[in-house]
Amino acid sequence: MNTMKNSTYKKILAGTVSAIMCLSAMPSGIGASAVDYQDVFEKDGYTYELWNQDSQGNASWTSSNGGLYECSWSGIKNVLFRAGKRWNNYLDWKSLGTVTVDYDVDYNPSGNSYLCIYGWTKNPNVEYYICDNHHDSWRPPGNGFTKKADVNLDNGTYELYQGEHSGPSIFADWDTFGQYWSIRKKEQRRTKGIITVTDHFAAWEKVGMKMGMLYEIALNVEGYGSSGKATVKKNDIEIGGEPKTEAPTEPPTEAKPNDDGSYFMNDFESSTDKWSGRGSAKVASSSDVAYSGSSSLAVTGRADNWNGASISLDPNIFVPGKSYSFSAAAYQKSGAPVDVKMTLQYSGGTGESYDEIALVSVPSGEWTDVSNTKYTIPSGASDMMLYFEAPDDLTDFYIDHFTAAVSGTPSPISGGGITTPTNSGKVILGDVNGDGVCNAFDVVAARQAIVNLMGGTSSLRYKDNADVDQNGSFEINDIVLISKYVLGQIKTFPQGEKPKTTAPVQQPAQPTVTTAAPVNNPGGQYADAKEYMAAVKSNFTASVPGNIGSASDKGKTQKVTYSSKKANRSKPLNVWLPPNYSESEKYPVLYMNHGVGGGEDDMLGDGWDIRQMASALIEAGEVRPFIIAFPQMYTDPASERGSITQEGMDHYDDFVYDLTESIMPYMAEHYSVAEGRENTAIAGFSMGGRESLYCGLMVPDKIGYICASSPAPGIFPCEDMFLNHRGSYNLEGKIMGDSDFKFPSGLDPYILMIGGGTNDFVVGTFPQQYHEKFEKNGVDHYWFSVQGAGHDASVGKPLFYNFMKNLFKA
Numbered sequence: 001m002n003t004m005k006n007s008t009y010k011k012i013l014a015g016t017v018s019a020i021m022c023l024s025a026m027p028s029g030i031g032a033s034a035v036d037y038q039d040v041f042e043k044d045g046y047t048y049e050l051w052n053q054d055s056q057g058n059a060s061w062t063s064s065n066g067g068l069y070e071c072s073w074s075g076i077k078n079v080l081f082r083a084g085k086r087w088n089n090y091l092d093w094k095s096l097g098t099v100t101v102d103y104d105v106d107y108n109p110s111g112n113s114y115l116c117i118y119g120w121t122k123n124p125n126v127e128y129y130i131c132d133n134h135h136d137s138w139r140p141p142g143n144g145f146t147k148k149a150d151v152n153l154d155n156g157t158y159e160l161y162q163g164e165h166s167g168p169s170i171f172a173d174w175d176t177f178g179q180y181w182s183i184r185k186k187e188q189r190r191t192k193g194i195i196t197v198t199d200h201f202a203a204w205e206k207v208g209m210k211m212g213m214l215y216e217i218a219l220n221v222e223g224y225g226s227s228g229k230a231t232v233k234k235n236d237i238e239i240g241g242e243p244k245t246e247a248p249t250e251p252p253t254e255a256k257p258n259d260d261g262s263y264f265m266n267d268f269e270s271s272t273d274k275w276s277g278r279g280s281a282k283v284a285s286s287s288d289v290a291y292s293g294s295s296s297l298a299v300t301g302r303a304d305n306w307n308g309a310s311i312s313l314d315p316n317i318f319v320p321g322k323s324y325s326f327s328a329a330a331y332q333k334s335g336a337p338v339d340v341k342m343t344l345q346y347s348g349g350t351g352e353s354y355d356e357i358a359l360v361s362v363p364s365g366e367w368t369d370v371s372n373t374k375y376t377i378p379s380g381a382s383d384m385m386l387y388f389e390a391p392d393d394l395t396d397f398y399i400d401h402f403t404a405a406v407s408g409t410p411s412p413i414s415g416g417g418i419t420t421p422t423n424s425g426k427v428i429l430g431d432v433n434g435d436g437v438c439n440a441f442d443v444v445a446a447r448q449a450i451v452n453l454m455g456g457t458s459s460l461r462y463k464d465n466a467d468v469d470q471n472g473s474f475e476i477n478d479i480v481l482i483s484k485y486v487l488g489q490i491k492t493f494p495q496g497e498k499p500k501t502t503a504p505v506q507q508p509a510q511p512t513v514t515t516a517a518p519v520n521n522p523g524g525q526y527a528d529a530k531e532y533m534a535a536v537k538s539n540f541t542a543s544v545p546g547n548i549g550s551a552s553d554k555g556k557t558q559k560v561t562y563s564s565k566k567a568n569r570s571k572p573l574n575v576w577l578p579p580n581y582s583e584s585e586k587y588p589v590l591y592m593n594h595g596v597g598g599g600e601d602d603m604l605g606d607g608w609d610i611r612q613m614a615s616a617l618i619e620a621g622e623v624r625p626f627i628i629a630f631p632q633m634y635t636d637p638a639s640e641r642g643s644i645t646q647e648g649m650d651h652y653d654d655f656v657y658d659l660t661e662s663i664m665p666y667m668a669e670h671y672s673v674a675e676g677r678e679n680t681a682i683a684g685f686s687m688g689g690r691e692s693l694y695c696g697l698m699v700p701d702k703i704g705y706i707c708a709s710s711p712a713p714g715i716f717p718c719e720d721m722f723l724n725h726r727g728s729y730n731l732e733g734k735i736m737g738d739s740d741f742k743f744p745s746g747l748d749p750y751i752l753m754i755g756g757g758t759n760d761f762v763v764g765t766f767p768q769q770y771h772e773k774f775e776k777n778g779v780d781h782y783w784f785s786v787q788g789a790g791h792d793a794s795v796g797k798p799l800f801y802n803f804m805k806n807l808f809k810a
Contacts, residue, residue, distance in 0.1 A: 046235075047086045047218070053078040067219065067235030074227035081230070082118060084218025085237055090122050093201050093214040097240035103219055104192035104234035106666065107570065108561050109135045111226025117195055118220035120170055121212035125177040127169070130158075130200050133189045133570070135226070139383060141181045143352060148207040150380065151182075153199050156190075158182040159347065159382065162209050170215070180209050186347075186383040187315050187638075191563040191570055192234070231669070259483075260443060261325075262405040263317050267433070267445060268297040275399075278387050279307035289398055291329035291367045291413070293433040293445060296400035299388070309399055310345075310387035316638050318404075320381040327371030327411035328402040330362050330388070334395040337361045341391050342370055346381035353378070357386070367400070369413035429493050430482045431465040443486055446479045468493040473761045476721040529748040529810075533780045536751055536806045540782060544613065544801045551616035554579040557604070562666040566657040568637045573663065574600045574630035575671065576611050578618050581625075583672045588626045588679035588808040590705075591659065593633055593688025596652075596712065597641055600632040603685070607793045610800060617805050624808045626681075627671060631655070631663055633691055642687075644722045649714050652687055653728050656695045660702060678750070678810040681705035683803055685796050686763065687712045693754075693770060694728055697740065700747040704810060707753040707803040709796035713766040716740075716773070720764065741773040750810045752781035755799040757789025 037052040037059070044065040052059040057075030067083040093099075107115050114134035120127055131140055145163035152158075161181040169175040182200045184190070201211050217237065221230045257263050266273035268285045275297055277283045286298035299309045318324060330340040342357040357375050362368040370388070377384065388399055403412060430438030432445040446466060466474040468481045470493075484490045556577045564571045578587065592610055594602035603610055610628065617623045634642040635654035642648040664680075667673050680703050684692040689711030696706035697715075714725040716736055727735040743749065752774070756767025771783040784802075786795045 045085075046083045046237075047216075048083045049080070049218075051080045052076060067237065068232050070229075070231045071221055072229035073223045076223055076225070076227075078222075078224045080118075080220055080222045082218040082220035083232070083235060084117075084119070084216060084220075085239070086216045086218075087214060090213035090215055093121070093198065093211055096198065096214075098238075099197040099217060100236075100238050100241065101195045101197060101217070101219060102193075102234060102236040102238070103195070103232070104563070105219075105221070106231040106233065106563060106669070107133055107191045107221070107228075108230065109223065109226060109228035111135060111228070112138045112224040113226050113228055114140060114222055115191065115230070116220050116222070117197055117200075118218050118222075119214070119216035121214055122171065123212040124210055125169065125171050125175065126180055126212060127165075127177060128180040128204075130182045130195055130197065132184050132193070132195065133191055134183075139186070139347065139352075140183060141179065145179070145181070147347075148209060149203070151203045153182070153203065154184075154193060154195050156188040157185045158200070158203075159185070160204060160207060160209070162204075178209075180204050185315075189570065190568065257406050258447070260405075261409040262403055263324075264404055266297070266311075266402040267293050267295075268400060269293050269295050272297060273311075275309050275311045277301075277307070278310045278389070279304055281307035281309065283309045286398070289331055289333075291331070291400035293400075296329075296331070296398045297402075298396065298398055300396045302390070302394050302396065305391050305394065306389050308387050308389035310385050311402075313344075313384040313386055313404075314639070315382065315384065318377060318384060320377045321379040323374050323376045323407035325371070325373040325403070325405040325407055325409040325411070326357055326375055326386065327369065327373065327405075327413055328388070329367045329400045329413045330360070330370045330397060331365075331367050331400070332362055332390070332395050332397040333365055334393065335364050337363050338390050338393045338395055338397070340368075340370055340397060341389050342372070343387055343389065344375075344377065344381070345385045345387060346378065347383040353381075359391075362397070367413070369411050371411035371413065373409060373411060374407050427464045429465060429468045429470075430485055432462060432482070434462045434465065438482065439486060443479070443483050446474075446482055449474070473759065475761045529750050530780055532750045532810060533752070533782070536802075537782055539806070540784070540802050542784075542786075542798060544798050548613055548616045548801060551609075551612045551619075553611040554615040554619065555611055556581065557611065559600075560666075560670070562662055564635065564658050564662045566654050566661060567635045571635075571640075571658070571662075572600045572632050573666075574604060575667075576614070576628040576630070577671075578625040578627065579615060581627075581672075585625075586672055586674035586679075588624065588674050588681070589667055590626055590628045590681040590683065590804070590807065591663070591692075592628055592630050593655075593682070593684030593691055594630075595686035595688055596644060598687075599640070600630050603630055603688070608685075608797060608800070613797075613801050614804055622805050626808060627667070627673065629663065629667060631659070633658075633688065646723065646726055649723070649725065649728075652691055653694060655691050656698045659695060660699055664702070677702055677704035677747075679704075679808060681707070681751075681803075681807055683707035683709070683800060684711075685709045685793075686791065689754075689767075690715060696749060696752070697736075697743070698731060700743045700749070704749055705751045705803070705807055706749050707751070707799060708767070708770070709755045709799050710757065710760055710763055710791050711754065711767050711770055712763050713769075715770075718766070718769075720766070738773050738776060741770070742777040742779050748780065751803065751806060752779065753784065753799060753803050754781060755784035755786065755795045757786045757791065757795050759788050760791045760795075762791035 035054050037055040039050040041048050046067040048063050050061050054077055056077045059073045059076055059079045061069050061071035061081055063069045071081040073079045114131050117130035141161050145161040148160040148162055150157055150159055163179045165179055166176045169177050197217055205211055219235045271285055272283050275283050280301055280303040281299055282301045284298050285295045287295050290296045332338050340362045341359045344355045344357055346353055355378055358370050358372040360370045430442055432442040463474055466478055468478045481493055558575045560573050561570045562573055592603050618625045633655040634651055635658040636651040642652055682692045682695055682703050689708030692706055693708045693711055694715055696703050713720050715728045717727040718725050730736045730740050754767055754771050774781050784799050789795050
């Protein structure tokens with residue numbers, strides 16, 4: 001283990017932040033620099049302060065009683081917004097008794113920022129922080145600090161750090177003072193909760209971090225070279241009361257590996273698979289070269305040796321003190337051998353530390369194994385990030401087939417690989433990745449293809465090779481057969497039954513014109529939902545008009561974060577604002593949901609063209625301007641991505657609570673939103689389709705328009721190729737059955753659409769089964785069946801087009 005020499009910038013930054021913050025907390029008689037902006041005032045028993053170094057950029061705030069405020073910043077150097085209690089005559093912190101801060105903040109930073117309790121003590125002179133949240137771009141306190149301990153406080157684990165800094169302070173123009181930090185573990189970051197401030201003081205003293213006479217306790221939002229906004233909704237500072245406690249959260253269960261021993265594998269066929277550039281490096285899925293399949297991860301633009309490609313390691317999977325197998329294929333074409341190094345960066349001990357996992361000399365033009373099959377993660381490690389670098393060279397390089405697995409799992413990488421995609425046109429059964437042979441790589445590629453298809457994307461390039469039972473489609477049975485072949489349990493692939501020619505599935509009645517007129521009901525003139533639905537059916541078209549399908553996005557997309565009450569963590573959200581959005585108007589909202597294993601970015605893709613179609617429809621005057629929110633559905637305190645397990649299904653169903661308790665209030669608070677079921681729509685693909693149906697059934701008083709494309713199974717008890725589904729719970733806490741597929745009197749949806757393809761091997765006939773259950777209960781809706789379509793946008797795009805063009809006319 002060693003401390004990396006390139007961390008100088010962070011060390012300087014830590015000192016700079018500390019020096020600047022010193023100026024912001026000066027008692028009477030000591031002012032900040034003449035060029036700095038300060039706004040200090042007393043209100044309702046709280047001291048409020050805004051401090052902006054050099055008056056740079058834009059920093060603004062508005063205050064309310066009780067220590068509450070809203071703030072925003074951009075283009076700044078360093079800015080602090082805080083409200084709390086101050087004692088200009090200083091006092092012994094123990095004389096206060098128990099001090100708690102019960103807070104709730106909508107915290108939306110973009111760049112270096114943190115949310116913390118902040119203050120100063122005298123004799124010894126100390127600047128302190130209790131940091132509950134920070135942006136991913138930089139984790140305090142940086143280098144030069146000594147880690148003193150891990151402590152369990154406030155329903156979480158905090159790392160305690162101590163250091164010194166010389167710079168301006170509240171005590172003199174220039175001074176040397178201490179800095180104390182309690183930093184909540186990265187995976188436990190939060191934006192609301194109770195901080196028992198005096199418990200942190202006591203924990204510091206217990207490890208030798210002596211506290212002096214207290215000057216300040218304040219809830220602080222800070223930005224450094226960044227932008228963002230925050231709304232402090234609660235800031236209750238209680239002094240001398242009884243200790244407050246929060247309900248404990250259940251510890252996460254240790255993740256189980258896949259059947260092949262892997263926790264995850266990245267093939268980079270269609271994306272960077274959550275890898276990102278380190279330093280100035282850029283990463284991208286590239287078809288220039290590949291070890292297997294058709295693409296690899298290209299790492300370019302490296303301005304320093306430590307620049308490379310990195311990925312965060314989930315602490316629920318990778319446990320400090322335990323061993324794991326990490327492997328990848330590396331390639332470079334500099335013309336000479338280059339060392340490629342795999343390293344673990346983590347927090348622990350004296351700040352950031354770096355541990356070598358593997359170091360290999362990679363010849364030019366040859367794929368080379370870089371692996372350590374029995375690597376032990378250092379005890380006490382947190383905030384873990386694995387990365388690749390070329391420590392002695394600035395050349396571009398490539399990474400492919402990265403695998404993280406249980407300890408002792410052999411590396412699947414062998415020398416050579418393929419440097420360009422191979423596709424001779426010859427069918428090689430089982431060769432899913434197209435490298436000319438059927439081996440363990442194809443098992444992994446096949447498994448990944450199934451997951452991708454369920455999420456709405458496809459990386460299955462060699463479909464004929466993958467269809468080993470030769471029944472006309474790639475299904476779970478093909479994965480089973482490929483696994484048996486690789487393990488030597490079968491010598492040849494059995495030939496399945498060829499698909500039979502069947503009569504075409506009856507299509508819904510379609511209008512004779514290519515594009516029918518949209519529903520025109522701006523005044524809400526329909527007598528009821530049935531009349532509205534009849535008008536929608538009459539103008540449904542099976543295809544998207546050319547001028548709509550080829551339109552450009554003329555709106556604006558913003559990525560924000562909100563505080564999820566159900567998940568007890570911050571979650572991301574993409575918000576699309578229509579062309580000419582104005583705060584003086586009120587806009588209805590469509591919530592657009594992704595497939596299983598996906599996230600808030602999935603439905604933004606060009607294949608769906610959601611924003612483009614919305615822009616064209618609004619511009620043509622066919623629909624009232626509306627906002628689209630693209631959430632991350634999976635609602636689990638411990639993870640951002642779901643798995644195909646019953647527990648995973650339950651966390652997807654929890655989205656209904658996240659939507660109604662957190663997302664909808666956030667939208668109403670931050671955007672000019674028209675509320676009510678007549679102004680609220682929900683739609684989605686695959687798992688997103690399932691959850692759109694489920695949310696519509698659970699909260700019909702809040703959602704008036706529902707659309708489900710290729711909805712996944714599981715709302716009612718059933719079994720598919722992935723799982724024996726227990727079924728979802730209704731409002732009474734009972735498993736949903738056929739009788740639950742209906743709506744209370746007067747709350748039928750204005751629009752209910754369901755679509756599916758006749759050749760969808762991922763969700764099979766479950767979309768049609770949902771249609772049949774609604775039909776059985778007499779629920780008026782539109783069923784869109786597409787002959788020969790699979791699990792993709794060939795169903796969803798025309799369905800979403802028809803849905804959007806008829807929205808918000810009730």
